[in-house]
Amino acid sequence: MTLFLSYLINGISLGSVYAIIALGYTMVYGIAKMLNFAHGDVIMVGAYIAFCATQYAGLPAFVAVLLAMLVCTLLGVTIEGLAYKPLRQAPGLAVLITAIGMSYLLQNSALLIWGATPKSFPSVVSLPPVSLFDGRVKVTGETIMTILANIVIMIALTQFTGRTKMGKAMRAVSEDKGAAELMGINVNATISVTFAIGSALAAVAGVLLCSAYPNLMPTTGSMPGIKAFTAAVFGGIGSIPGAMVGGILLGVIEILGKAYISTELGDAIVFAVLIIVLLFKPSGLFGKNVREKV
Amino acid sequence: MKRNRKLAEKLITFGIVIAAFLLCKILIGTGVMSRSLRGQLIPICVYICMAVSLNLTVGISGELSLGHAGFMSVGAFSGIVAAMWLSKGVGVESQLHCLLFAILVGGALAGAAGVVIGIPVLRLRGDYLAIVTLAFGEIIRNVMNCIYVSLDGSTLRFGFINPGLPGKILLNGPMGATGVKKMASFEIGFVLVLFTLFVVLNLIDSRDGRAIMAIRDSRIAAESVGLNVTKYKMMAFVTSAVLAGMAGALYGLNFSTVAPAMFKFDTSILVLVFVVLGGIGNIRGSVISATLLTMLPELLRAFSDYRMLVYAIVLILVMIFTNNPKLKNAVGRLLPRRGASGKEAE
Numbered sequence: 001m002t003l004f005l006s007y008l009i010n011g012i013s014l015g016s017v018y019a020i021i022a023l024g025y026t027m028v029y030g031i032a033k034m035l036n037f038a039h040g041d042v043i044m045v046g047a048y049i050a051f052c053a054t055q056y057a058g059l060p061a062f063v064a065v066l067l068a069m070l071v072c073t074l075l076g077v078t079i080e081g082l083a084y085k086p087l088r089q090a091p092g093l094a095v096l097i098t099a100i101g102m103s104y105l106l107q108n109s110a111l112l113i114w115g116a117t118p119k120s121f122p123s124v125v126s127l128p129p130v131s132l133f134d135g136r137v138k139v140t141g142e143t144i145m146t147i148l149a150n151i152v153i154m155i156a157l158t159q160f161t162g163r164t165k166m167g168k169a170m171r172a173v174s175e176d177k178g179a180a181e182l183m184g185i186n187v188n189a190t191i192s193v194t195f196a197i198g199s200a201l202a203a204v205a206g207v208l209l210c211s212a213y214p215n216l217m218p219t220t221g222s223m224p225g226i227k228a229f230t231a232a233v234f235g236g237i238g239s240i241p242g243a244m245v246g247g248i249l250l251g252v253i254e255i256l257g258k259a260y261i262s263t264e265l266g267d268a269i270v271f272a273v274l275i276i277v278l279l280f281k282p283s284g285l286f287g288k289n290v291r292e293k294v
Numbered sequence: 295m296k297r298n299r300k301l302a303e304k305l306i307t308f309g310i311v312i313a314a315f316l317l318c319k320i321l322i323g324t325g326v327m328s329r330s331l332r333g334q335l336i337p338i339c340v341y342i343c344m345a346v347s348l349n350l351t352v353g354i355s356g357e358l359s360l361g362h363a364g365f366m367s368v369g370a371f372s373g374i375v376a377a378m379w380l381s382k383g384v385g386v387e388s389q390l391h392c393l394l395f396a397i398l399v400g401g402a403l404a405g406a407a408g409v410v411i412g413i414p415v416l417r418l419r420g421d422y423l424a425i426v427t428l429a430f431g432e433i434i435r436n437v438m439n440c441i442y443v444s445l446d447g448s449t450l451r452f453g454f455i456n457p458g459l460p461g462k463i464l465l466n467g468p469m470g471a472t473g474v475k476k477m478a479s480f481e482i483g484f485v486l487v488l489f490t491l492f493v494v495l496n497l498i499d500s501r502d503g504r505a506i507m508a509i510r511d512s513r514i515a516a517e518s519v520g521l522n523v524t525k526y527k528m529m530a531f532v533t534s535a536v537l538a539g540m541a542g543a544l545y546g547l548n549f550s551t552v553a554p555a556m557f558k559f560d561t562s563i564l565v566l567v568f569v570v571l572g573g574i575g576n577i578r579g580s581v582i583s584a585t586l587l588t589m590l591p592e593l594l595r596a597f598s599d600y601r602m603l604v605y606a607i608v609l610i611l612v613m614i615f616t617n618n619p620k621l622k623n624a625v626g627r628l629l630p631r632r633g634a635s636g637k638e639a640e
Contacts, residue, residue: 035421083610090617093358097570100563101609108603226428226559233425264455264467268436271429278422279414 002136007259008252013143013212015251016150020205021228022235022243023157024198030174030238031194034092037099038079039202040225041106044218046072046203047210048114051121061124068203076199077192085188103222110218118217121210142212149208153201154244161240166193174238227254230274236287245285250274304495307578311491314585315484330592336548338588339483343490343541345568345584346577347534350494352566353575354503355530356510357416358424361431362565365535366542367438367557368407369400373543374471374552375443375450376400378464381475383448393477397486397543404539407434408532416527431562438554439468470553471546478548486544487581490537494577497533506530571612 021043028036046068053064083102087095127141161167172180173190181187209224210216227250235246250270257269277285318335321327344366351359373396381392411430418426442453446461453459455467465471497503506526509516517523546552568587572579590608594601615621 029421035424083614086614086618086621089619090613093352093570093574094613094617096358097567098610098613100567101606101613104602104606105610108606112599112603222559226432230425230429233422237421262440262455264440265436268433271433271436274429275414275426278418278426282418282422284422 002133005132006137006139007255009137009139009143011252011255012248013146013251014255015231015248016146017205017209017212017247018224018228018231018251019150019244019247020153020201020208021224022232022247023153023240024202024205025229025232026235026237026240026243027170027194027198029232031170032084032191034084034095035099035229036084036198037096037225038102038106039198040221040223040228041103041110042072042076042199042202042221043206043209043224044110044216044221045075045106046206047121047216047220048110048119049203050124050207051119051210051216054122054124061126065124065204065207068207069200072199072203072206073196076195076202080192080195085191107218107222114218116218118215121214121216123211123214124207125211140212142208146208146212149204150244150248153204157197157240160197166190170194227270230271233284234274234277236284239284239286242284242286300499303578304499307491307495307581308488310578311484311487311581318480331589334589334592335480336478336483336544338585339480339487340541340545340548341565341568341584341588342487342581343544344538344565345572345580346487346490346494347537347541348565349569349572349575349577349580350497350530350537351534352569353573353577354494354498354510355506355527355534357527357531358421359427359531359534360424360559360562360566361411361427361429361434362534362538363557363559363561364411364431364434365404365407365538366545366561367434367554369404369539369542370546370552370557371438371441371465371471371554372403372539373397373400374474374546375464376543377477377547378474379445379448379450382462383445383450389475389477390482393479393482393544393547396477396547397482397540400543400546401536401540404542405532405536407539408535409528412528412531412535416524416531428559428562431557431559435554435557438470438557441465442467468554470551470556472551474547474550474552476548476550478544483544486540490541491577491581493533493537497530498577502526502529567609571609 021039024039024042025036028034028039049068049071050064053059053067054061059067079102083098084095087098123142125141125145127144129141130139130144131137132139161170169180169185169190170193172183172185173187177187180190205224205228206221210220228247231246231250232243233246234250235242235244237243250273253273254266254270258266261269281287318327322332344362348359348362351357351362376399377392377396380386380395381389386392411427415423415426415430440455442456442459442463443465444451444453444459444461444463446459450464451459451461498507505516505521506529508519509521509523509526513523542557565584568584569580571587572581572583591601591605594604
């Protein structure tokens with residue numbers, strides 16, 4: 001029982017990282033209707049920036065995270081402006097391939113700058129581990145921090161999209177781009193802000209991910225990126241609570257599947273669950289069913 | 295009139311491939327072709343088959359598939375096992391027979407995988423369909439990591455997750471197949487390319503092909519004139535899987551070591567890039583872009599460390615220049631309009 005509990009907590013922690021990454025995917029998809037494949041690599045860049053800031057510049061962890069968020073925000077907005085904006089009217093596949101090209105570009109730039117050897121990422125979390133049930137369940141500081149960060153981000157984002165003017169603009173653009181423009185909303189600026197928020201969250205996710213799994217390489221971001229993308233689809237792509245629930249469920253399924261069914265087949269189980277869910281709810285858990293009109 | 299033009303288009307495509315093959319033969323014969331480029335010939339054939347078969351799913355049937363490497367992987371490993379069994383277990387001497395048997399087995403098993411995957415996948419639409427094909431590609435890779443096959447005398451023994459089978463190990467889980475005899479040859483690769491083109495071009499030109507394209511253009515309209523949507527979608531998807539499996543078998547028998555990690559998501563994406571750059575639905579374009587883009591990293595050797603970076607930048611720039619309306623107009627004004635008549639033919 002205590003073993004199960006500790007797996008569950010680990011699962012929620014991993015799932016929280018997926019959820020934070022999935023938020024970036026889902027917001028960008030909701031607004032720009034594109035799958036931003038480069039998102040996973042923004043995570044990697046964020047982790048490298050934090051790594052350099054703490055290891056080479058000797059900055060405190062808090063400042064390093066802020067710096068990583070800043071750099072990633074700029075990076076996200078630049079990518080959007082240079083590569084995706086010229087393709088606003090282009091067919092979806094063209095944008096998808098551009099995003100894939102961007103992902104290659106980021107990975108290979110990182111390879112040139114930081115080299116292929118994995119770097120051991122020092123944890124930025126200084127919370128002490130907590131023992132539950134007379135020390136039978138140990139929860140590391142990283143786990144607590146990840147779950148807390150996830151909750152804070154969730155509340156902040158719900159408030160932002162629900163209450164602020166920019167958040168309303170975002171929802172309007174994702175509903176109907178043309179109508180939003182007629183109402184005087186600056187669509188391009190809204191999309192840029194979305195990319196900025198998504199990329200800043202990716203930086204946070206990168207730091208948290210590498211604090212828990214301290215192996216930093218140019219390809220670190222790609223697998224969590226794919227899984228988070230799956231999580232976003234799982235929850236219904238375009239929906240913010242969906243990304244949250246999808247991410248956490250996916251993390252829990254992955255850890256429990258690896259622990260109780262088979263370590264080797266962990267990833268296969270995650271994807272199999274995704275397929276089963278999509279077969280019964282073809283637009284994800286929280287997705288809206290779009291009716292087809294002739 | 296229209297038939298003649300279609301026939302001519304087909305013959306041009308075959309002509310280009312045959313001419314390229316003869317040119318390669320001459321270059322090899324005279325010793326002009328460099329060693330590294332010669333090593334690329336079979337992968338080029340394989341990627342042409344992969345791109346043409348994926349174009350059948352993405353371009354003709356209109357379903358974005360992100361798991362094409364999964365079928366390649368099924369074809370590669372079943373092909374290796376089949377070829378090793380035939381040559382070591384049964385004792386067939388001729389390498390050609392073993393290779394052809396491997397290609398048939400690879401195609402058949404990949405086709406079976408295509409049927410199993412197609413049934414759930416084709417119920418979905420758009421991005422959801424894409425993500426499920428991605429998921430299946432990852433599942434195949436993960437399952438391949440757990441499969442162990444050994445040759446005990448002339449019987450094949452299979453193990454799942456647990457290694458330690460008697461006899462000579464053929465597939466060793468995550469390590470894949472090691473010590474594979476290189477049976478693939480450029481000539482067979484060329485024949486496979488011709489076969490793939492023959493199948494796909496004839497399918498497009500047939501009644502079934504027109505039904506598939508009608509469903510792509512409007513599912514509801516096609517359904518209302520009585521076309522069986524599931525049947526035609528499955529037809530395109532499974533044909534594509536079979537062809538990818540055959541290409542995979544050839545690819546597997548071209549290397550002495552083949553690991554499941556070689557057929558990652560990246561490989562699916564690579565093939566998709568060939569298809570999109572060659573033009574979605576344009577079979578000849580797929581052939582040309584697969585050839586050029588497989589050679590490109592090799593040709594970019596001069597940039598050494600920067601070649602993948604250059605590749606990425608080229609990819610992004612090509613997409614922006616071919617898809618941005620403003621830039622397209624600007625380029626169109628500079629170039630003489632000779633493409634106008636060709637556009638109508640499509």
